[in-house]
Amino acid sequence: MDSILLHKDIVSDVPAIATIGFFDGVHLGHRFLLKQLALAAQERQLRSVAITFDQHPRRVLQHDYIPELLTTFDEKLQLLTKTGIDSVAILPFNATMAQLSAHDFMQQVLQKQLQVKTLLMGYDNHFGRKNNEHFNDYVRYGQDLGIEVLPTQPYIYKGIKISSSVIRSFLHEGEVALANECLGYPYTLTGKVGHGFQQGRTIGFPTANLIPASIEQLLPANGVYAVRVKCPDSTTWHDGMMNIGYRPTFDGTTKSIEVNIFNYANDLYDKPLSVAFYERIRAEKKFRNAPELAKQLTKDREMIINFFTNQPKYESI
Numbered sequence: 001m002d003s004i005l006l007h008k009d010i011v012s013d014v015p016a017i018a019t020i021g022f023f024d025g026v027h028l029g030h031r032f033l034l035k036q037l038a039l040a041a042q043e044r045q046l047r048s049v050a051i052t053f054d055q056h057p058r059r060v061l062q063h064d065y066i067p068e069l070l071t072t073f074d075e076k077l078q079l080l081t082k083t084g085i086d087s088v089a090i091l092p093f094n095a096t097m098a099q100l101s102a103h104d105f106m107q108q109v110l111q112k113q114l115q116v117k118t119l120l121m122g123y124d125n126h127f128g129r130k131n132n133e134h135f136n137d138y139v140r141y142g143q144d145l146g147i148e149v150l151p152t153q154p155y156i157y158k159g160i161k162i163s164s165s166v167i168r169s170f171l172h173e174g175e176v177a178l179a180n181e182c183l184g185y186p187y188t189l190t191g192k193v194g195h196g197f198q199q200g201r202t203i204g205f206p207t208a209n210l211i212p213a214s215i216e217q218l219l220p221a222n223g224v225y226a227v228r229v230k231c232p233d234s235t236t237w238h239d240g241m242m243n244i245g246y247r248p249t250f251d252g253t254t255k256s257i258e259v260n261i262f263n264y265a266n267d268l269y270d271k272p273l274s275v276a277f278y279e280r281i282r283a284e285k286k287f288r289n290a291p292e293l294a295k296q297l298t299k300d301r302e303m304i305i306n307f308f309t310n311q312p313k314y315e316s317i
Contacts, residue, residue: 017041017118018089018110019047021129022056022164025070026079027183029162033085037120040150041086046106046117048085051110052076056216060098064130068218070183085201087298088312089114090317101129104142111145118148124163157182167211174221174280186276189217204216206305207258208268210275219244219257224281227302229261230274238264239308241300242275248286262301279307 016092019037031051071079080088089098091109105128110116119142126134135151137292142149144228158188162182170179171187180186191212209229212219222245228237240261247264259275281300287293 001108011083011113014047015117016048016049017120017240018051018114018116019120020051020147023050023076023080024056024067024164025167025183026076026083026140027070027162027164027167029082029155031184033120033152034080035151038084040118040120042120045206046121047087049087049089049114050080050083050086050115051089051091051114052087053079053091055093057093057098060093060095067216069214069216070164070167070177070187071219072122072214072217075161075188075190082255083170099129100234101130102133102138103144104127104128105145106138106141107145116147118150120150120152123152123154131302132238136224142294151248168218171218171220174223174283176220176225176313177279179220180278186278187220188274189219190272190274191257192270192272195250205294205301206265207260207262208240208273210257210259210273212257220277221280222255224282224284224300225277226279226307227259228276228278228308229259229264230276231264231266232271232273233266237276238262240264240275240302241281241297241304242277245284247266248284250290260297260301262305281307 017040019033021030025289037048037050053158054073056065056069058065058067070204077088077090088177099107106119108287110119121135121138135149141147141151147276156162158181160182162164167182170176170182176187189210189212191210193208195209196209223243225244226244227240229240230237238261240259242257242259244257246255258274281303285296288295
């Protein structure tokens with residue numbers, strides 16, 4: 001099998017300590033691991049490197065698979081740069097790499113191209129084409145190659161062993177506040193504003209129809225949410241309420257993501273928007289008519305205004 005050829009900016013001749021992961025969300029568990037990486041790098045006087053991939057590995061292994069990501073690729077890289085490590089190596093995950101055994105990956109990529117002297121393993125992480133290879137196997141391969149392999153412990157927060165899958169389960173249930181605690185920041189959707197159905201405007205609640213930047217990013221459960229919104233013409237975040245769902249009062253059949261931004265009336269069509277989730281206010285509900293819906297939306301708005309009175313302002317990820 002041919003060697004994996006990495007981008008010239010990735011290949012290094014500087015000895016490194018590394019850890020490997022997809023790092024979706026760069027949540028508190030990831031940051032706990034990367035802090036250990038930075039400390040170990042200082043102790044060993046090595047360069048600290050987080051190794052990740054340009055796409056979700058299952059996209060290559062299962063072509064019809066659509067991941068539910070917590071961050072876009074650019075957001076993930078931005079978050080990784082704030083963790084205190086020296087660099088991020090982005091590997092091209094393709095069919096050739098998918099066929100590498102763990103030993104060959106350690107030899108061809110870690111040892112020969114990235115100069116990894118020490119490998120810090122996340123508690124539940126594994127790599128290589130064989131799913132049954134784990135930490136003890138990596139230690140044995142490392143001894144053969146001259147790579148020190150070290151274990152780490154999971155990060156437990158309020159009794160929760162934090163992982164990307166746990167955070168996804170919270171978002172699927174609409175528990176955005178719990179997801180935010182595990183992430184360490186409010187869960188955020190980014191995209192641009194498209195033309196919607198404009199029915200909110202007729203009842204006094206005009207909305208911006210968000211088209212997510214990626215179909216791979218996870219949508220929280222249907223319902224009404226307290227959110228903060230970053231508009232392209234503003235340096236601050238505006239309070240608002242978002243509805244995710246099918247607009248049952250208007251017999252909607254297409255799922256939409258609509259946000260009503262409080263005290264904001266500028267044109268947003270085709271412009272970028274970021275929406276940070278704070279709390280799910282209620283489930284989506286069908287009302288008898290539009291005036292009844294408008295009455296409920298007025299209550300929702302008041303509830304959200306009161307909610308944000310005691311919330312700190314959100315800083316961009």
